[in-house]
Amino acid sequence: MIRFGVIGAGRIAQTFSDAVKGVNDAELYAVASRDLEKAQAFKSQHQYKHAYGSYEAMLEDSNVDCVYIATPHGLHYEQMLKCLEYNKPILCEKAFTLNATQAKHVFDIARKKNLFVMEAMWTRFLPVIQAVKEIIADGVIGEIKHLDITFGFHTEAEDRDRIFNPSLGGGALLDIGIYPLTLADMLLGSPEGVETTVKKHPRTGVDIHETMTLSYKNASAQITAAFDENLPNDAKIIGSKGTIVIPFFWQAEEAYIYDDKQNLCEKLSFPHPVNGFEYEIEAVVYCLKNNFKESPIMPHTKTIAMLNQMDALRKAWLINYPNEL
Ligand SMILES: NC(=O)c1ccc[n+]([C@@H]2O[C@H](COP(=O)([O-])OP(=O)(O)OC[C@H]3O[C@@H](n4cnc5c(N)ncnc54)[C@H](OP(=O)(O)O)[C@@H]3O)[C@@H](O)[C@H]2O)c1
Structure with a gap:
């Protein structure tokens, strides 16, 4: 059984939680929010086992087998580094990071620590x-x-x-x-x-x-x-x-x-059994149970390739983010 812990009790975390209920060997274990009351309400709504009032508190829970990051793009990089510090495998929402440099850094650390990391680009799994x-x-x-x-x-x-x-x-x-x-x-x-x-x-x-x-x-x-x-x-x-x-x-x-x-x-x-997120979640469960460190369907090279393309587009448009490396 893979026990998922969710970072960010927002919009897409709802979709993810519904889908996990339709996946064998996956459990809604914990949800973390910056606001404990919000986490508790989310926990009750989706029958999670635990609610945490900070993201780091959830990472300290050794029963969390995989963290799903469901926060805005600009926060993914720092949050993934924190998850890796706590030796947690990660499924992170798209866009994985703000740019390719950040993604490469995350993957380098994951490789050194032998931890699974995947971008939640669900379309690839449909x-x-x-x-x-x-x-x-x-x-x-x-x-x-x-x-x-x-x-x-x-x-x-x-x-x-x-x-x-x-x-x-x-x-x-x-x-x-x-x-x-x-x-x-x-x-x-x-x-x-x-x-x-x-x-x-x-x-x-x-x-x-x-x-x-x-x-x-x-x-x-x-x-x-x-x-x-x-x-x-x-x-x-x-x-x-x-x-x-x-x-x-x-x-x-x-x-x-x-x-x-x-x-x-x-x-x-091919009607979705739940909402379509179940396919990528099934893939994560399969990878973790079989000790894969990356998904063959959503490999790290593809995440980096897409970010390289988007970096080039933003460069042409003269658009930078204040918090990108
Ligand atoms: N795969 C898909 O179809 C799909 C669809 C929509 C979105 N997404 C992706 O999912 C991610 C989240 O999107 P969303 O629409 O769910 O976002 P959202 O509802 O705006 O925010 C998600 C959660 O992020 C947390 N958060 C932490 N710091 C925050 C800050 N400074 N400002 C705002 N929120 C903050 C909040 O959780 P707490 O208050 O609980 O801490 C918030 O509820 C994005 O990467 C997006 O691209 C994917």
Whole structure:
């Protein structure tokens, strides 16, 4: 049984807690918040065994087998270093850190201490995404020529909310742009070139709407991420012999396969048993029980590669975070 301890009793910790209930050999053991009353309410809501009023107090509990970090991006780096100090394996929400330098440092320490660490990029574990990869490998849509992927929604969040707040690692890229970049990476690998545009938040300066045109040897990808506009939020994979459309690709349960005349040939359907987080949690449980130090599906090299891409984009946009190395 893997006993999970959660850092941060916020929005995504709810989703994670629901999913753990659907995973064999995983237990909701402890939750830690900066506020003990909040931790206790969260504990009762999800039937955790323990509630802690500080993150460090939970790390002192030797029964915690793996820590799930569910706080804003700007806090992940320091929190992971603290977890490693206490010899805790880690599942950390995306974006893993603010930049690649921070991620490499975390992985170096984890390697020296022989501890498991994984970025919680749940999209990589979804069965429908795995099935789409197999269909493409089988040549059903021919060679990939173009990807068109959007992830965007209009939000009225306050400037201090984590999504607009630079000191918490705000901005559309690290929050949602990471998903289309990840899918493009899964399908086409690293791009050879990138052209990009950005619109910044008028007061906080973080990126709120960006386009990225990625070029590969024989293909291209058009990606848009936005906090100021509702976008189609699907992924279109256009091949030489057909097209695949994945609605809500980052949390997908379905995909549609079309031939080159736009006739629907097949619908893939993989309904989530809970909410889709269960697949990455199952993978963590498997890795820990089998003494893996990293996941073959979400290896450290991929976390670093995605952060390198995002570092380059932010460099082009002249966007830095106050607390990045
Ligand atoms: N995989 C997905 O689909 C998905 C979806 C949404 C978010 N996420 C990721 O999950 C992480 C958390 O996102 P969220 O939407 O859950 O965030 P959130 O609700 O804004 O914050 C999560 C928790 O972080 C803790 N926290 C610690 N210091 C904080 C500070 N200075 N300001 C604000 N909160 C602080 C708080 O917990 P306490 O008050 O209990 O200490 C807060 O409840 C991010 O990395 C995000 O990218 C993933």
